[in-house]
Amino acid sequence: MCKNVIDGRYHTICQHFTPMSTRQQDCRNNACLFSSTHAPGCKHKGPCIRMMEPPQRNPIRISDTRCEGCVMRGPEGVLGRSP
Ligand SMILES: [Zn+2]
Ligand SMILES: [Zn+2]
Ligand SMILES: [Zn+2]
Helix, strand or coil: CCEEEEEEEEECCCEEEEEEEEEEECCCCEEECCCCCCCCCCCCCCCCCCCCCEEEEEEEECCCCCCCCHHHHHCCCCCCCCC
């Protein structure tokens, strides 16, 4: 199954993930509707795969600061997040 990979920045202090860009990872399975190998005429046998895997976070940057959201919440930040 194909899946979306979310590139972003991981903030180690508040453990938040800030998405920067999303790309699709192709599973190269020609039975998968989302793959570029899937023929428009759908010549393969059996049902198509119509599901994508849950998106995967891919931290391409590691930041030892708080994220923007936490910075806006106050200079000290609220590390004990309210549910
Ligand atoms: Zn796929
Ligand atoms: Zn198909
Ligand atoms: Zn944060």
